[in-house]
Amino acid sequence: MKNVPNKMYYAIIVLIKKIYLNYGPKKEGDEIANTIVVDFMSHYIVSSKDYVYLNNVLDNNKHFQKVVNDSNNGLYVYKIIE
Numbered sequence: 001m002k003n004v005p006n007k008m009y010y011a012i013i014v015l016i017k018k019i020y021l022n023y024g025p026k027k028e029g030d031e032i033a034n035t036i037v038v039d040f041m042s043h044y045i046v047s048s049k050d051y052v053y054l055n056n057v058l059d060n061n062k063h064f065q066k067v068v069n070d071s072n073n074g075l076y077v078y079k080i081i082e
Contacts, residue, residue: 012045016054029061033080042080049074 012032019031036042045064047055049071058064058078068077 009051012054013051016057028057029063032057033061033063037080044080045078047076047078049076 015035016028016032019028032045036045044067045058047058049055055076058076059066063080063082064078065081066076067079068075070076
């Protein structure tokens with residue numbers, strides 16, 4: 001995770017907490033996808049094995065597809081699909 005700034009991880013965790021409090025767990029993935037596309041102007045999110053809850057949300061949402069599963073290093077890349 002050397003290439004991904006810690007600030008981005010912090011921002012994502014804060015975002016997830018905010019979404020959870022406002023929308024509940026069923027809409028979390030939808031809101032995360034929308035925020036990444038609109039605010040970060042990206043279609044990808046990088047995660048690690050340390051973010052178990054985030055990985056669970058992304059794995060179980062129709063907007064995300066896991067495109068890289070490097071379980072040896074615990075790194076995952078998800079693509080936002082329309």
